[in-house]
Amino acid sequence: MTVFAFYLFAALMLASGALTIFARNPVHSVLWLILAFFNAAGLMVLVGAEFLAMLLVVVYVGAVAVLFLFVVMMLNIDFAEMRAGFMKNAPLGVAIAVILLAELVLGIGAYRAGKIALGTPDGSAAPLVGESNVENLGALLYGNYLFLFETAGIILLVAMVGAIVLTHREQRSTRGHQDIAKQNARNPNEATRNVSPEVGKGVEL
């Protein structure tokens, strides 16, 4: 049963990964990518990492891929132009693929050579045997790797603030600005009033 599920998910993932690259329509590519994410989540459930599987779906399928889809749908991409750039960018792509492959081989090799010892020597943040992987991840991230984890959080926060600062433009002068507090504070008695403006004068809102 598990073996069957594994081969099903793995085959679907490889197929959808390949179709992500080969699909002619970029929107189809993104949809195949989403299917690949989903099957990766299935594989994670099979190895017992259900927390990571759900996070993969929530974060990548639910948020990141939606934004991809959003952007790809909005842009009217010229296929001929993209194909023209293929040979130029191919060496870079191959280099990235080789690096990723090397990292995978290195990681699996290191894991095979001997289990990585998780947890502190005094055992304060060792993985909790028999607990679900939510508790285990929590114990590790907030125990052993607290400072690394928080540093990662700070880096993400800085990146986020940076992105907002770079893209935010003050537009008050060019467009009508609305004051939400003022809108909310209106009540029916103040919302209407009788005026008799002179011809060609108009009304101040």
Add this chain to the structure above:
Amino acid sequence: MTEFFISLGMDATWAIVVASICGILLIALPLMLAVAMIIYVDRKVWAAINLRRGPNVVGPFGLLQSFADGLKVFLQETIIPSASNKGIFLLAPIITFTVALVAWAVIPFDAGVVLADINVGLLYILAISSLSVYGVTMAGWASNSKYPFFSAMRAAAQMISYEVSIGFILVCVVLYAGTFNLSAIVEMQRGHGFGFVNGYWFNLLLFPMWVVFFISSLAETQRVPFDLTEAESELVAGYQTEYSSMAFALFWLGEYANILLMCALNTLLFFGGWLPPVEIEFLYWVPGIVWFLLKTFFFFFMFSWVMATVPRYRYDQLMRLGWKVFLPMSLIFVVVISGWLMLTRYGGAA
């Protein structure tokens, strides 16, 4: 159920498979019936608030109206626009419908009455509900028509915005319950208020979160006042504009199944699921599933009530509410609740 099939002389693996299929049918078929009836209830409540009669012709009190509608759309011709992207156009309603059904796998109807009692049930719900945006987005894009496309853009932005604050609200509940398992979350609510009231709503820190959650679930299911994706005054019918026949019906069924799911989540997370409202012995004579369904129905009534009485939001107001009001509020409550639990439950020792 697995034991029952093993006792019939089945192999253990086969018994699991057969039991799962039976469980799926036991959830999906009543759910479809419930969706048909709840559409009728929705229209009746809406009509009563508008001082109309509502559906009253087909069957006694118009009870069979939804089935008549179902038969009607079933007999209609499926029209596929020639400019559409056919595969995705047909896939979109199927995805909407399927996603609306699979989320029910982890909903506990009573103590132990749940198809998949998994550790990360709440995360599973969050993951599945984040998928429902794809049906709408794909439908809007594949229709190759401008109003569905606007609707798809709106849907994507709206659902991502409100999912963020829903995520933080779920974190608040999980902090209190100490688990992601939905059955365990319900059990933790037993006697939460002075050992008497069952449910997290009876808590000064969690009640505001329930209010935010209720409004966010309106936005997440694209109900009035947040039905910007199918605003008929601006977008014809939004992403459904080009759909007809069963494809349209699948959107419809999926939408209502999602609404029921959100009502069930309100029940499970804040109102004690299958537990009676208060800890009194004779209230336990009523079966748990009845309490669960009654509470879910109550929330559906509130959804209908809102639909009949509240005007539609403007799009910028919707975005402001999501990002500038709910997100900071739920974020602050996560910090406050973890601090409060640190002081009271974990004795202040880090």
